[in-house]
Structure formats: C-alpha cells, structure tokens
Amino acid sequence: MKALRIKLYQSSANYRKEESDTNKMTYPLPPFSTVIGALHEASGYQTYHPMDLSIQGKYESMHREPYTDYCFLNSTMDDRGILVKMRNPELLSSAFDKVAAAQKSQGNSFRKRITIKVFDEILYQEFIALKELNDEIENFKNTRYKRIMDLIKTRKKTIKIKKTEVSKGEIQYEKLCRREKQIKEIEKQIKDEFEKYKEVQYTKPYSKFRSLTTSLKFYEILNNVELVIHVKAEETVLMTILDNIYHLKSIGRSEDFVEVTEAKIVELIQDDNCDVTSSFSAYLDFRDVKNERIFPVAVGGGVNEKGGTRYGLNKTYQIIDDKRIFDKKSVIYLSQYGIDETSETIWLDRDDDQEYIVNFI
Numbered sequence: 202m203k204a205l206r207i208k209l210y211q212s213s214a215n216y217r218k219e220e221s222d223t224n225k226m227t228y229p230l231p232p233f234s235t236v237i238g239a240l241h242e243a244s245g246y247q248t249y250h251p252m253d254l255s256i257q258g259k260y261e262s263m264h265r266e267p268y269t270d271y272c273f274l275n276s277t278m279d280d281r282g283i284l285v286k287m288r289n290p291e292l293l294s295s296a297f298d299k300v301a302a303a304q305k306s307q308g309n310s311f312r313k314r315i316t317i318k319v320f321d322e323i324l325y326q327e328f329i330a331l332k333e334l335n336d337e338i339e340n341f342k343n344t345r346y347k348r349i350m351d352l353i354k355t356r357k358k359t360i361k362i363k364k365t366e367v368s369k370g371e372i373q374y375e376k377l378c379r380r381e382k383q384i385k386e387i388e389k390q391i392k393d394e395f396e397k398y399k400e401v402q403y404t405k406p407y408s409k410f411r412s413l414t415t416s417l418k419f420y421e422i423l424n425n426v427e428l429v430i431h432v433k434a435e436e437t438v439l440m441t442i443l444d445n446i447y448h449l450k451s452i453g454r455s456e457d458f459v460e461v462t463e464a465k466i467v468e469l470i471q472d473d474n475c476d477v478t479s480s481f482s483a484y485l486d487f488r489d490v491k492n493e494r495i496f497p498v499a500v501g502g503g504v505n506e507k508g509g510t511r512y513g514l515n516k517t518y519q520i521i522d523d524k525r526i527f528d529k530k531s532v533i534y535l536s537q538y539g540i541d542e543t544s545e546t547i548w549l550d551r552d553d554d555q556e557y558i559v560n561f562i
Contacts, residue, residue: 204431204559205439206550207446208463211426214260214453219515227263227421229534230256230484231452233562234515234527236430243449244441249517252434253561257483261425267417274412280309282412284317286324300324300410331407338399346395353388357381428452429481431469431550431559439466469548469559477549478539479558485538486546486562487511487531494544495560498537509535516562530562 216228216235233254241250274282281303288296299320303309309316312332319325360381367374432442446464451457478498489495490509497509512534515527540558543549550557 202469204433204469206467207430209428210460210462214423214426214457215420216453224419230258232514239452240442244445250438252432255431255559255561257481258428259481260423263423265419266422267419270416270418272414277410278412279311282414284311285411285413287409328410334403356384433561467550469550471543472549473542477556482536484532485560487533490533495538497535498539509533
C-alpha cells in the first residue's frame with residue numbers, strides 16, 4: 202500500500218491540551234486534528250479531504266516558558282486590575298490602550314484617583330467624564346424623568362377609569378381611546394429618546410473601557426522534536442500534499458516552525474512473521490494495544506495498565522447547530538513498543554536500516 206512519509210524537525214513546540222487553561226500543557230506529539238489542519242492549509246484545501254494518519258516521534262527535553270495571561274473581567278471594576286480602553290469593544294484582543302492600574306490589593310479607586318497609576322491622562326479624563334455623565338443621567342432619571350413618567354401613569358389610569366363609565370361606541374369613549382393612544386405614543390417617544398441618548402452618549406463610549414487582570418502562567422515547551430508522519434489517502438490527495446509540503450510552516454503554535462527533512466511516497470508492507478521494535482514514541486490505536494497486536498517492550502510509566510498513557514484525541518469534526526462536534530479517537534501513547542505481525546491497521550515501512558511501525562488512525 203502506498204503512503205506519504207513526512208519527516209519533520211521542530212526546535213521547540215507546544216501541542217496544547219485543549220482542557221488546560223491555567224497553564225498551557227502540551228501533548229507529547231501533535232494531535233491528529235492539528236496535523237490534518239496543517240496539511241490542509243499547506244495544500245490550499247478549502248474543504249476536508251479524508252485521510253488517516255500515523256504519528257510518531259520523539260523530543261529531547263521539556264521546559265516551561267513563562268508568559269503573561271490577560272483576562273478581561275465581565276464588568277469594569279473601580280478598585281482592581283488595570284483599566285484599559287478597547288480599540289474595538291466588540292473584539293476582546295490585544296488591541297487596547299492602558300489607562301490606569303490599581304497599585305494595591307485593596308482600597309484603590311479609579312473614580313476617586315486613590316492609589317492608582319495613570320498611564321494616559323487624556324483617556325483617564327474621558328473615563329471620569331463618562332462616570333460623571335452617568336451620575337447626571339441617573340439623577341435625571343430619578344427626578345425629572347420619574348415625575349414625567351409618574352404623571353403619564355396617572356393620566357393613563359384616569360382614562361382607564363373613565364372608559365369604564367361610558368359605553369363602547371359612544372363619542373366620549375372614542376375620544377378617551379384617542380387620548381389614551383396619544384399618551385402612550387408620548388410615553389414611548391420619551392422613553393425612546395431617553396434610552397437613545399443614554400446609549401449614544403454613555404453606554405457605547407463606556408463599553409470601550411474594561412477591567413483587565415494579568416497573571417504569570419507557563420507554556421510547556423518540547424525541545425528538539427523529531428516527527429515521522431505517515432499519511433494514507435487517495436493518491437491525488439497524497440500527491441497534492443507532497444507537491445505543497447514545503448508550504449508547511451508550523452505545527453502547534455504559529456511560532457512553532459517546522460523544517461521538512463524528508464517527504465516521499467513509500468510502499469508499506471504486511472509481514473505475518475516479524476519482530477520489530479520502534480525507536481519512536483507514537484499514538485497507537487487503543488484497540489490494537491488492548492488486543493496485544495501492539496505490545497509495550499518496557500513499561501515507561503503512565504496511567505494505563507499496558508504501560509502507556511491513554512488519550513482521547515480530536516481527529517475530524519462536524520458542524521451541528523453551529524458547533525464543532527469532534528470525532529475523538531481513543532489512543533495509547535507508548536514510548537517503547539513492538540509487533541510480531543502486521544494487520545489491517547498495522548503496517549511496516551522498511552527504509553534501508555530503519556523500520557517504522559505504521560499504525561493508521
């Protein structure tokens with residue numbers, strides 16, 4: 202069977218575990234969905250082209266790399282964090298300007314300028330002006346606006362009572378209905394104008410100001426990564442990937458650049474009487490390990506009774522109700538393993554003095 206063998210090198214990489222948010226932990230090898238996405242992008246594919254993968258490799262060491270994590274709070278706080286102004290309030294991104302920062306763990310106040318450090322005086326004064334405008338709006342709402350609304354409410358109640366005192370169809374009843382309609386229209390107009398003024402003058406401008414907190418977190422970084430990826434797909438797909446493989450820029454983070462050291466079409470074989478031990482770690486089909494078609498040569502530690510670590514890795518997905526529903530594959534990550542025969546999902550790639558165990562998933 203023909204397959205495409207790709208050898209890659211990365212000086213550093215983080216294949217982020219999607220469930221890790223406090224610190225960005227890494228898988229030991231890139232997940233299937235990550236590799237499939239990278240190959241599709243390199244090939245210029247706009248739609249999904251089915252393919253099965255065998256992913257194996259090794260890394261030299263792992264270290265932790267610090268980074269600053271930014272978290273936007275749900276509301277603008279007066280006494281904590283960093284006050285920022287978003288350049289586009291509809292997008293939570295790094296596009297913001299720092300206005301001021303609280304200096305203590307408690308007792309700060311941006312409004313009263315207590316124990317804060319101001320970075321941009323113009324933006325700070327804009328923030329203060331909006332807070333003062335909100336006070337004026339609330340004062341107007343609780344005084345003059347409230348008196349007008351109470352008067353309208355009283356008149357509506359009076360008309361409602363008068364309507365019960367006359368019969369429908371009488372001229373007086375129709376006059377009361379017209380007057381009631383006029384009052385409701387006036388009420389709606391006043392409410393709309395008030396809400397529009399508040400929205401334009403205060404709500405939208407103030408929504409650009411957000412509270413931001415920062416914390417020191419860490420990436421797990423793999424060093425000197427070697428990957429061996431076998432791809433099984435239609436021949437036209439294999440050739441397209443091969444022709445565009447040097448467009449592959451990164452796997453993992455955008456800064457995790459790859460060097461393509463080899464890409465070639467190879468012939469995989471079956472052998473019912475072999476004794477092969479892999480020199481690479483790999484993601485292996487859980488069923489093949491469970492049924493002992495693939496077996497650990499030495500227990501390297503982990504949570505699985507077979508001596509490896511079990512993962513549920515994303516491969517492909519479907520869009521259902523505007524959500525990505527991933528097809529997860531159950532795999533075992535093993536660092537030392539071997540086979541004594543091949544099968545429908547287990548193949549051999551013999552290349553000079555190197556033998557690769559290829560377990561397609």
